[in-house]
Amino acid sequence: MDQLFIINRYGEDTEKTTGFNEKRTQLLTQLVTQAKLRKKHYEESSGLCQNSEEQELDISSEIKETEPKDEQNIFLEMPEDTLTSNDVKDKVKKKRKRRDNSIGEEVSERHISESFIEESKPERIISKKQKITNEKEKNEKDVELQQDISKEVFDESSNEVTNTKDDNLSEAFPVLGEVERKQKEKVRRVLPDWLANPTVITVDLKDKETKVDTFSGLDSHLKQNLKHSGIHHFFPVQKVVIPWLLGNSVQQYCCRPQDICVSAPTGSGKTLAFVLPIIQALKSRVVCRVRALAVLPVRDLAAQVYNVFCSYCKGTSLRVGLAVGQKTFTEEQKTLVKQGVRNVTSLVDIVVATPGRIVDHIQRTPGFSLESLRYLVIDEADRMMEEITHGWLAAVEKAVFKVSMTSRNCPCTLENNKRALSSFPLTACTFSHILEPLQKLLYSATLSQDPEKLQQLTLFQPKLFTSITKTPGLDVSTNQHERTGEFVGKYTTPEELKEYYTICEPSIKPLVVWYFLKHKGFKKVLCFTGSVENTHRLCTLLKGLGGVMVQEFSSGLHLVKRKKCLKQFSSGKIDILVCSDAMARGIDVVNVDYVISYDPPMFVKTYIHRVGRTARAGREGTAITLLQKKEVRNFQKMLKSAGKERVPELEVCQTDLESYRENYRAALSATSKLIAQENQQKQALKNPGQKKKMKLKRVQNFKMNGKQIKS
Numbered sequence: 001m002d003q004l005f006i007i008n009r010y011g012e013d014t015e016k017t018t019g020f021n022e023k024r025t026q027l028l029t030q031l032v033t034q035a036k037l038r039k040k041h042y043e044e045s046s047g048l049c050q051n052s053e054e055q056e057l058d059i060s061s062e063i064k065e066t067e068p069k070d071e072q073n074i075f076l077e078m079p080e081d082t083l084t085s086n087d088v089k090d091k092v093k094k095k096r097k098r099r100d101n102s103i104g105e106e107v108s109e110r111h112i113s114e115s116f117i118e119e120s121k122p123e124r125i126i127s128k129k130q131k132i133t134n135e136k137e138k139n140e141k142d143v144e145l146q147q148d149i150s151k152e153v154f155d156e157s158s159n160e161v162t163n164t165k166d167d168n169l170s171e172a173f174p175v176l177g178e179v180e181r182k183q184k185e186k187v188r189r190v191l192p193d194w195l196a197n198p199t200v201i202t203v204d205l206k207d208k209e210t211k212v213d214t215f216s217g218l219d220s221h222l223k224q225n226l227k228h229s230g231i232h233h234f235f236p237v238q239k240v241v242i243p244w245l246l247g248n249s250v251q252q253y254c255c256r257p258q259d260i261c262v263s264a265p266t267g268s269g270k271t272l273a274f275v276l277p278i279i280q281a282l283k284s285r286v287v288c289r290v291r292a293l294a295v296l297p298v299r300d301l302a303a304q305v306y307n308v309f310c311s312y313c314k315g316t317s318l319r320v321g322l323a324v325g326q327k328t329f330t331e332e333q334k335t336l337v338k339q340g341v342r343n344v345t346s347l348v349d350i351v352v353a354t355p356g357r358i359v360d361h362i363q364r365t366p367g368f369s370l371e372s373l374r375y376l377v378i379d380e381a382d383r384m385m386e387e388i389t390h391g392w393l394a395a396v397e398k399a400v401f402k403v404s405m406t407s408r409n410c411p412c413t414l415e416n417n418k419r420a421l422s423s424f425p426l427t428a429c430t431f432s433h434i435l436e437p438l439q440k441l442l443y444s445a446t447l448s449q450d451p452e453k454l455q456q457l458t459l460f461q462p463k464l465f466t467s468i469t470k471t472p473g474l475d476v477s478t479n480q481h482e483r484t485g486e487f488v489g490k491y492t493t494p495e496e497l498k499e500y501y502t503i504c505e506p507s508i509k510p511l512v513v514w515y516f517l518k519h520k521g522f523k524k525v526l527c528f529t530g531s532v533e534n535t536h537r538l539c540t541l542l543k544g545l546g547g548v549m550v551q552e553f554s555s556g557l558h559l560v561k562r563k564k565c566l567k568q569f570s571s572g573k574i575d576i577l578v579c580s581d582a583m584a585r586g587i588d589v590v591n592v593d594y595v596i597s598y599d600p601p602m603f604v605k606t607y608i609h610r611v612g613r614t615a616r617a618g619r620e621g622t623a624i625t626l627l628q629k630k631e632v633r634n635f636q637k638m639l640k641s642a643g644k645e646r647v648p649e650l651e652v653c654q655t656d657l658e659s660y661r662e663n664y665r666a667a668l669s670a671t672s673k674l675i676a677q678e679n680q681q682k683q684a685l686k687n688p689g690q691k692k693k694m695k696l697k698r699v700q701n702f703k704m705n706g707k708q709i710k711s
């Protein structure tokens with residue numbers, strides 16, 4: 001733009017200015033001689049800066065002569081090349097002053113560039129003028145001459161720059177520090193030793209090597225319960241973690257057992273990997289006290305784990321409690337503790353809870369004690385770490401270590417707690433509960449390695465069990481963490497999972513989902529949307545399209561209804577369950593064949609948990625993500641960050657879709673009307689006046705209908 005402007009400006013000015021050609025020729029001749037002089041001068045390489053300044057001032061005074069009368073206006077708009085001689089002088093002075101004040105590497109850099117600017121200013125003006133003359137053919141010769149000069153001068157200038165840098169500048173301006181800028185090396189994450197050197201488990205769920213019958217360490221009633229549940233072989237994560245925990249279950253009087261973190265793919269049987277060893281370790285307890293606490297992020301997950309504990313505790317005297325806020329607080333209190341005449345006793349050995357509710361009981365349920373807690377299970381550990389800021393773990397630990405942290409781990413320090421013990425009669429039982437150490441067991445399919453978050457968990461000598469699959473092309477080398485900064489098998493997905501993406505415009509996404517069901521015959525589909533609103537809208541639209549059994553699954557549904565819904569889905573009565581991400585984590589829905597991500601997941605963890613609802617326990621499963629064309633790159637990038645190969649595209653035949661378009665349009669308009677009506681009703685319910693009117697209307701309708709029925 002500048003250049004264009006100058007050309008125009010000079011073009012106009014030259015026409016206005018008389019005798020321009022003569023002056024230009026004079027100027028050019030002057031420049032040739034100056035350039036030659038300078039060349040000579042540079043060769044001698046002395047007094048360079050002074051020289052250039054003089055020349056600059058000479059030339060700028062020449063320029064002033066050629067400038068138009070309307071100087072002020074032009075000054076406002078003009079680039080600095082065309083300033084008047086006084087301005088140029090001022091500028092040169094200012095620059096020199098600034099330059100003198102500056103230090104370090106900046107000094108030398110700025111000086112080099114400024115000296116270049118100073119030297120080349122007149123030449124640049126000339127080269128711009130040259131363009132004007134180029135337009136006018138009569139000055140062709142001048143142009144050629146001028147080009148030669150410019151080239152010569154430019155060559156000299158560049159020579160000068162290097163020369164200046166080498167010789168004169170270093171003398172004139174002392175260079176402090178290095179001029180060269182080194183490229184910063186990327187900061188590489190160094191994992192703590194326990195994350196960098198985990199126990200690696202190869203997850204092959206089809207491996208039938210470890211039979212339940214021959215597995216040592218578990219009681220016969222547990223084995224019976226396993227068989228009742230149709231489990232005859234242990235999955236790899238169970239095969240490794242259960243014996244390790246059982247080995248630790250024997251009380252160690254002088255040392256606290258290591259805490260563990262288990263990272264294994266979705267549906268690989270992590271729940272039984274803590275349920276079985278806990279039951280086995282506690283089954284011979286004498287006094288009923290809370291000895292195991294499993295904390296899960298949401299009510300449904302807690303209820304699921306509670307059911308697993310209950311079914312495997314059959315045949316033992318162990319009792320399990322649930323604290324998730326499903327019942328009223330008083331009702332829940334009654335299931336956890338019993339108020340006696342003189343004291344309060346625990347009614348449960350194992351408690352499954354959500355973080356908020358357990359804190360409530362610690363604070364408000366008299367006699368609810370965690371002082372005997374032996375196992376603290378943190379399932380969906382990465383999600384639970386996010387909740388830690390709410391202080392649930394601190395509250396639990398405070399309740400656990402009420403006696404004193406050291407006395408729990410080492411009897412040698414009991415001396416220090418004489419005062420605490422003096423209020424109790426000393427029995428074997430008193431000592432046993434004090435000596436029970438606490439062990440934290442963390443489980444997740446997407447375990448976080450954020451040191452800050454892990455730090456908050458206050459793990460004791462943690463040990464990591466991680467899983468890898470035998471997928472070809474997967475990097476499973478033991479020093480992988482050195483290159484990627486992540487522990488081996490951080491985001492492992494089931495081997496049986498097939499992943500695809502489908503490109504489609506947002507406007508036809510519902511049609512594509514319907515097409516999969518109706519045209520491709522997909523059954524037992526879980527469809528994830530990004531919000532509860534989208535869930536409702538899609539569900540209504542699919543119902544409108546007809547021909548498929550659709551059900552909405554959201555946190556708005558009552559727990560009983562949700563259970564019923566899942567049952568119907570597993571038995572095949574429902575073709576597609578539309579849900580939000582509330583359902584993505586941990587929920588074990590039997591027989592999900594397809595997972596469709598209607599709205600693409602925002603985070604890789606969300607993706608892993610969503611697709612993990614299928615291909616569970618060694619079954620086959622398919623996951624399809626609906627994407628716009630522009631989203632594909634980011635999606636692939638996200639999966640790459642999880643160590644996955646490129647996911648292939650599943651194309652939808654457009655001509656097949658076309659045949660359903662008419663039907664789709666009708667369903668769309670019906671859906672928007674329906675949703676508008678629903679919104680109106682919701683608004684009306686918010687307004688008390690309207691609420692009364694609607695109630696009256698309903699009563700009237702009811703009376704009318706009653707009369708009609710009677711007649």
Ligand SMILES: Nc1ncnc2c1ncn2[C@@H]1O[C@H](COP(=O)(O)OP(=O)(O)OP(=O)(O)O)[C@@H](O)[C@H]1O
Pocket residue numbers: 230231232233234235238264265266267268269270271272444445585586587588612616617
């Ligand atoms: N050894 C086994 N043999 C057959 N099925 C098993 C075995 N162990 C667990 N299962 C079944 O596998 C399914 C998934 O188990 P589980 O819910 O424990 O997985 P998970 O690893 O916790 O998954 P997520 O990370 O999604 O919570 C359950 O239905 C469970 O009954």
